[in-house]
Amino acid sequence: MSEEEAKQLLEKYANGQVSPEERNVIENWYANLDASRKTIPLVRKVAIGEAMLQHIQQAIADQPSKKSYFITHWIKIAAAIILVASVTFSLWKLNDQQKSPATQITASTKAGERKKIVLSDGSEITLAPLAKISYPAKFDSRSREISMIEGEAFFSIAHEEKRTFQVKLPSHLKVIVLGTSFLIRAYRANPHVEVAVSTGKVAIQNKSILLGTLVKNEKLQFNKATGKSILKVVQQTRAVKIEFAGATLQQVIQRMEYTYNIKILLSDKSFADLKTTATFNSDQRPEEILDLICSLHHLRFDSDQNHQTFKIYK
Template sequence: MTEEQAKELLQKYLDQQANPEEQNKVESWYAALHQENVELAADRKAAIGAQMFAHLEAAMQQKTKHHKVFKLQSFVRIAAAIIIIITVGLGIWKLSAPVSSNGNQLTVTTGGAERKRITLSDGSVILLGPSAKISYPKVFASNNRQIALKEGEAFFDIAHQEKRPFTVHTTSGIDIRVLGTSFKVRSYQASKHIEVAVVTGKVSVSNKKGNLGTLIKDEFLTYDKNAGRAAIRKMKTTAFIELAFDGATLEQVISKLQYIYSIKISLSDSTLSKLKSTATFSSRQSPEEILDIICSLHHLKFNGSKNHKTFNIYK
C-alpha cells in the first residue's frame, strides 16, 4: 500500500465511509504498535499522522449519533497510537512548512505529514494541520482581523480584542467570526462537509445567505455544502486550552476570564485594575480556582453569587 492509498483509507475511516474490512485494517495498524520489535511502515505512519493531527491537538473527538459505521473507541485508539508513535521518536510530523509572501500577505502550506504553529501579529496562535493552506496578513488592519483557511484543518486560539473582530474565511463561502476564543475548523475542498467546534468563548458561523448559527463552548457545527444545511450539537468530549498571563493587568485578566467562562467580574476599587499578574492556568480549572490564586498573589479577596456567574474582587 502506498502512502497516498493509506491516507485515503484513513480519510474513509474518519468520514464513516469505510467498510468492515477497511475498518479492521486501520485498527490493525494500532494493534501492531503493541507488538514488541515491530516497526510501523512509513506509509501507515504518514497516513495516520496526516489525518489525525487536528483531532489530537484539540482533543475534540466527536461521536455522531446517526452514523453506525464510526466507532468512538476505535477513534480514540488510533489517536492513542499517534501519541505512541511520537513518544518513541518515529518522527512523522515536521515543524517546518513553506511560507510565501505577497506584500503584506503571507501564505503557509503544509505537506501530508507536516504541521505548523503560527503566531499572528496580534498574538493569536494557529495550529495548522497536515495538507493544509492558510493565508493571513503580516500585520492586521486597525479595525478588523481577517484570514483565509484555503484547505485543511486548523485550531485557532484567538487573542481577545473587543474592538477588532477576527474572521476566518473558507473557500466554500463559510465565514467564522469571533472576538476572542479558541475553536477548530475543518474545511477540505474534496469533502462535502465543513466543521466548526468551539473550545472556549463564542463564534458566529455564516455564509452569503446569512447566519448559520452561533456556537458557544463545547458546541459543534457541521455544514453540508451540497444541501446548504447546518446542524449544531454538543461535543461529547471537552477540550481545554492554556490561559497564560505574562505581566497582564488585573483588568486584562478579568476581561479574558469573563469571555472564556461567560461570567461577570467586578472590582470594588478601580485602582486594583492596574495590578500586574504573571501566571498560567488551564480552562479545565474553574473560575473560582483561578480567582483564588490571583487574589492570593495580590492579598485580595473575592466572593461569588450562588449561580457562580457573578464575582466581586475586593481588598
C-alpha cells in the same frame, strides 16, 4: 463638522468672508491634510473637492473687470486651487493604498507535518497535516481577515475590541471573532465543515445569514450539500494556555470574561491595578483560577447561583 458645513466654510474662505476663527480652521486643516487623510472618509473628500472645483469654475466665468479686484480674486482662486490639488493628491494616495492590498502569504502542510503560524497581530494558527491557509503579511488598521482553503487548523486569536478577526471558509462560510480559540475542519472531500470553540465566543455566517453563535465546548457542523447546520455540545475541546505575566487584575478579568463567557465585578476599583503573574489553562474552572488569584492578593470572591457572575472583594 458636517459635509454641508464644510462646503459652506470653503466657499466663504474663497470669497474672503470668513472670520479669523474660521480662517484658522481652514488653514489648519490644509496644514495637516496629509496627517488627516487617513481618517477623513473618502466620500467626504470627494464632495469637498467637487464643491471647490465648481466654485473655481464659477469664479473664472464671473471674474470682475477692475484690475485690483481681478488680482484679489485670482489670489483667492489660487488658494482654492492649492486646496483642490492637495485633496486630489490625498485621494490618489488613498485609492492607491486601497488598490494595493497587503502581500498575501499561503502556508500549507504535508502529510504527517504540523506547522505553527504567527500572524502580525500575535494570533497563532496551528495547521494539521494537509492543511492550507492564506493570510496577509500585515493586517490593515480596520480588520483582520484570512482564508481557510483546506484541511484542519486550530486558532488562538489575539483579543482586540475594535478589530474583528474573520476566517473565510469554503461554501461561503465565515467565522467572526474578537479573540478566542477554536478548531476548524474544512476538507474538500468531507461533506461537512466543522467549527468547535475552546474558549470565548464566535459567530458563524453563511453569506449574510447567521448560522449560530458558539461558546466554549460547542460545535457547529455545516452540510455543504444541503446548506443545513447542526449545533452540538461536545464533552471536551482542546485546552489552551491562559498566561498572565505581570498583568493587572483588570486585564486578568477581561481575559477571563472572554475566555469563559462570564462577568467579574470588583467591589473596589483600587483592586484593578494589582499585578498577577501566573499560568493556567482553559480546562480549569473559572472558580479555581479566581481562587488562586484572589489568594495571591489576600482577596475573596463569590458567585451567583448560575456561576455566571462573580464578585471580588476584601
